Amino acid sequence: MLLSIRSLSKSFPGTKALQGVDFDLAAGEVHGLLGENGAGKSTLIKCLTGAYRRDGGEMFLQGHSINPTSTAEAQTLGIGTVYQEVNLLPNMTVAQNLTFGSEPRRFGLVDARMQSRKAREILAPYGIGIDVDRDLGAYPVAIRQIVAIARAVELSGKVLILDEPTASLDAAEVRLLFSIVGRLRDEGLGIIFVSHFLNQVFELCDRVTVLRNGRKIVTAETAQLDRLRLISHMLGRELEEAERHDRGASGQNAERREPMIRFEGLGRAGMIEPFDLSVERGEVIGLAGLLGSGRTETAQLMFGVRSAGSGTTEDAQGRVAHGSPREAIAAGFGFAPEERKADGIAAELSVRENIILALQARRGWMSRIPRAEQERLAAHYIEKLDIRTSDAEKAIGDLSGGNQQKVVLARWLAMNPRFLILDEPTRGIDVGAHAEILRLIHEITAEGMSILVISSELDELVAVCDRVIVLRDRRHVAELVGEDVSTDAIVRAIAKPDAAKVVEPA
Amino acid sequence: MGRMARRLAPQILTLAALVALVSVFFPNFINISFDGSRFVGPIIDVLKRSAPIALLAVGMTLVIATRGIDLSVGTVMAIAGAVAAWAITSGLGLPLTLALALAAGLAAGLWNGALVAIIGIQPIVATLILMTSGRGIAQLITEGRILTFSDPGFAFIGSGAVFGIPFPTVLWMATAVAFAVLMRRTALGLLIEATGVNRAASALAGVNATVILIAVYMASGLCAALAGIVTTADIRGADANNAGLWLELDAILAVVIGGNSLLGGRFSIAGSILGALIIQTINTGIVLSGFPSEYNLVIKAGLVIIILVLQSPNLSADWIYLRSVLLPRRAD
Ligand SMILES: Nc1ncnc2c1ncn2[C@@H]1O[C@H](COP(=O)(O)OP(=O)(O)OP(=O)(O)O)[C@@H](O)[C@H]1O
Ligand SMILES: [Mg+2]
Numbered sequence: 001m002l003l004s005i006r007s008l009s010k011s012f013p014g015t016k017a018l019q020g021v022d023f024d025l026a027a028g029e030v031h032g033l034l035g036e037n038g039a040g041k042s043t044l045i046k047c048l049t050g051a052y053r054r055d056g057g058e059m060f061l062q063g064h065s066i067n068p069t070s071t072a073e074a075q076t077l078g079i080g081t082v083y084q085e086v087n088l089l090p091n092m093t094v095a096q097n098l099t100f101g102s103e104p105r106r107f108g109l110v111d112a113r114m115q116s117r118k119a120r121e122i123l124a125p126y127g128i129g130i131d132v133d134r135d136l137g138a139y140p141v142a143i144r145q146i147v148a149i150a151r152a153v154e155l156s157g158k159v160l161i162l163d164e165p166t167a168s169l170d171a172a173e174v175r176l177l178f179s180i181v182g183r184l185r186d187e188g189l190g191i192i193f194v195s196h197f198l199n200q201v202f203e204l205c206d207r208v209t210v211l212r213n214g215r216k217i218v219t220a221e222t223a224q225l226d227r228l229r230l231i232s233h234m235l236g237r238e239l240e241e242a243e244r245h246d247r248g249a250s251g252q253n254a255e256r257r258e259p260m261i262r263f264e265g266l267g268r269a270g271m272i273e274p275f276d277l278s279v280e281r282g283e284v285i286g287l288a289g290l291l292g293s294g295r296t297e298t299a300q301l302m303f304g305v306r307s308a309g310s311g312t313t314e315d316a317q318g319r320v321a322h323g324s325p326r327e328a329i330a331a332g333f334g335f336a337p338e339e340r341k342a343d344g345i346a347a348e349l350s351v352r353e354n355i356i357l358a359l360q361a362r363r364g365w366m367s368r369i370p371r372a373e374q375e376r377l378a379a380h381y382i383e384k385l386d387i388r389t390s391d392a393e394k395a396i397g398d399l400s401g402g403n404q405q406k407v408v409l410a411r412w413l414a415m416n417p418r419f420l421i422l423d424e425p426t427r428g429i430d431v432g433a434h435a436e437i438l439r440l441i442h443e444i445t446a447e448g449m450s451i452l453v454i455s456s457e458l459d460e461l462v463a464v465c466d467r468v469i470v471l472r473d474r475r476h477v478a479e480l481v482g483e484d485v486s487t488d489a490i491v492r493a494i495a496k497p498d499a500a501k502v503v504e505p506a
Numbered sequence: 507m508g509r510m511a512r513r514l515a516p517q518i519l520t521l522a523a524l525v526a527l528v529s530v531f532f533p534n535f536i537n538i539s540f541d542g543s544r545f546v547g548p549i550i551d552v553l554k555r556s557a558p559i560a561l562l563a564v565g566m567t568l569v570i571a572t573r574g575i576d577l578s579v580g581t582v583m584a585i586a587g588a589v590a591a592w593a594i595t596s597g598l599g600l601p602l603t604l605a606l607a608l609a610a611g612l613a614a615g616l617w618n619g620a621l622v623a624i625i626g627i628q629p630i631v632a633t634l635i636l637m638t639s640g641r642g643i644a645q646l647i648t649e650g651r652i653l654t655f656s657d658p659g660f661a662f663i664g665s666g667a668v669f670g671i672p673f674p675t676v677l678w679m680a681t682a683v684a685f686a687v688l689m690r691r692t693a694l695g696l697l698i699e700a701t702g703v704n705r706a707a708s709a710l711a712g713v714n715a716t717v718i719l720i721a722v723y724m725a726s727g728l729c730a731a732l733a734g735i736v737t738t739a740d741i742r743g744a745d746a747n748n749a750g751l752w753l754e755l756d757a758i759l760a761v762v763i764g765g766n767s768l769l770g771g772r773f774s775i776a777g778s779i780l781g782a783l784i785i786q787t788i789n790t791g792i793v794l795s796g797f798p799s800e801y802n803l804v805i806k807a808g809l810v811i812i813i814l815v816l817q818s819p820n821l822s823a824d825w826i827y828l829r830s831v832l833l834p835r836r837a838d
């Protein structure tokens with residue numbers, strides 16, 4: 001075995017994150033590490049690389065006992081890692097990030113030209129033409145994700161660990177990543193792959209290991225498993241296949257819903273071309289498009305994160321001001337952003353405080369939500385969204401990634417907005433919770449809330465949306481309604497304009 | 507309550523240990539007597555003299571909770587003192603004098619807050635501007651002299667007593683309690699902490715982070731003005747050059763010793779107050795213990811380092827880890 005872990009244990013106050021976990025990784029295999037949100041996947045990885053100090057257990061790399069105490073030390077052993085929360089330095093350049101710790105030197109000084117050249121070489125296989133001398137922070141999440149992957153691949157001599165690397169990637173980028181991982185496997189590396197996308201797991205992984213509540217449940221050849229078995233290993237129960245509402249059909253058959261908000265000519269130079277959008281009560285609108293097509297920008301203009309250069313917004317009462325998040329919230333909008341670590345959570349504050357934050361901000365500083373009410377709200381959403389936490393007072397930063405995402409959703413559900421924008425709402429969320437959230441979307445829209453969903457997962461859009469707007473090159477190029485909403489149709493519309501029927505907004 | 511006691515345990519223990527230590531060198535340290543009109547004794551003296559640091563530490567706690575820092579508070583003390591001395595000697599009367607001095611502090615805070623929250627200058631740089639230039643403003647007000655006065659009402663603020671307790675002590679305690687209650691009974695505490703932990707996320711959740719930031723710098727300016735008023739009243743004169751000199755550093759130290767992180771977020775005003783008392787106990791203790799005064803700064807530095815090291819979370823994590831590793835090994 002290339003890498004063996006024996007009875008690894010790790011506890012946090014109130015949580016046994018890992019209990020006697022064994023794990024084996026062979027050279028030349030891609031090994032999937034699966035489990036629900038909070039099962040212990042990221043913890044296992046962090047213990048392996050020394051980012052966390054394990055409580056017990058042993059680890060062997062090619063038969064030798066290893067004890068790295070930091071990511072850097074793990075790298076010198078040949079273990080390259082992409083953590084779930086990308087941990088590169090946003091205010092250093094892409095090149096500096098890529099060569100950090102192994103900068104090309106000349107006369108003892110960092111050779112900036114060589115550094116840029118080396119960075120471009122490292123990035124070459126990924127086909128992203130970016131300026132390596134710009135600050136990493138200037139690029140969107142997906143680019144940062146690719147840079148992190150490229151860096152880890154470069155550093156991994158023996159083992160490459162990818163913790164949910166595809167969470168913010170588009171289909172094309174996923175393909176690219178898979179071909180690179182396949183190449184590394186053929187070169188004899190061992191690769192650990194964490195993902196909640198079971199399709200990707202079945203496609204890429206030779207074997208999988210399933211964790212549940214910090215224990216190893218099973219290790220098996222992927223070929224010997226089917227989807228349902230795998231899911232029941234993960235959840236410890238069968239997943240009732242979410243009764244697949246044919247949202248599209250019902251959207252068309254339903255009597256016309258009353259219009260609620262009309263955005264007209266909303267746009268901003270360099271960000272997104274002016275577009276019109278009329279939102280009806282209780283409908284789910286999807287935004288589809290490639291990375292950089294302007295999906296997030298559309299959401300940002302609607303929520304006043306960036307001010308719009310043009311456009312007016314109206315509802316039945318007249319003009320709606322949404323020039324800043326506070327104005328947008330006052331107008332009954334909500335926005336769960338894409339980058340939960342940077343824009344979503346206040347890591348040190350408790351789950352309870354994170355849930356009530358927006359509610360409290362709307363009430364103003366003078367009328368504090370009574371403590372008992374805060375606790376009631378927190379308990380309600382912890383239960384409703386099945387947030388895995390030892391208690392409501394735990395710092396949200398100590399929750400697993402998927403559970404943090406659920407808290408951000410809870411914050412906005414607690415606000416009960418009339419128009420909720422969800423940017424990649426299920427990113428990092430496990431299969432069980434995923435079905436649960438899609439059901440929740442059906443439920444709240446039935447009560448009259450309207451939702452705009454941005455997602456790279458086309459299946460998800462097809463499952464929940466009444467209509468899907470397709471963006472390309474910062475323009476809204478097509479709209480698919482009702483029965484026309486299908487994965488194929490979206491893919492075609494993203495690819496070329498003429499293939500999809502362009503429908504005028506209702 | 508139990509939670510708060512646990513949070514403050516290191517500071518309380520440190521303070522107790524310091525009092526014990528000083529008592530070794532100066533056995534009368536904890537003696538308190540009543541001289542007919544007021545309590546007297548070294549401890550009472552510590553409680554009185556800690557007024558400026560304690561007041562500054564209250565405002566500084568809030569600024570640091572937002573991930574900022576206010577280097578200008580010592581200078582703002584001098585400005586507020588100068589304004590007060592000028593107003594009282596110009597015969598404006600005590601209420602107007604106090605109002606003007608406090609307004610000066612608020613204005614200074616507004617300036618700092620605007621630089622940080624609206625213009626986006628880093629707090630350390632933004633407040634450095636006022637720290638260095640503000641003494642010039644104070645000198646303009648006092649016209650370069652030490653402005654003395656003899657108004658008994660104003661002097662009472664510095665040296666009077668209420669129920670036998672020095673007025674400065676009453677003032678800092680009342681200020682600290684008022685701020686602590688304001689923070690925890692309203693949502694301000696949460697909104698400040700959220701802004702400090704993640705300003706972008708807070709703003710997206712609808713927190714008015716800009717206003718919160720300006721408000722904490724104004725609170726800090728207000729506290730600094732109070733400290734300036736007390737100091738000026740105590741010496742019955744405004745010294746633009748020396749009032750509050752280097753006190754900003756003691757205030758920051760008090761906040762840090764109080765267990766508040768310079769990275770912002772969770773804060774405890776009670777912790778900072780204990781930090782201020784710890785610093786003042788060291789200051790007074792060194793003098794009382796009879797060490798030559800040239801050793802003061804060195805001894806203080808030494809004690810502060812020891813305290814910070816003992817309180818460091820890294821160290822306690824290491825300690826817990828070491829214990830868990832060593833103890834089982836020793837068993838076999
Ligand atoms: N630093 C920490 N402090 C306290 N508890 C922690 C910490 N890190 C993780 N945990 C807890 O350990 C458990 C396992 O978390 P982990 O991040 O390993 O889950 P995961 O399997 O990666 O989940 P996800 O799919 O959501 O990323 C969770 O209950 C989490 O709350
Ligand atoms: Mg994880």
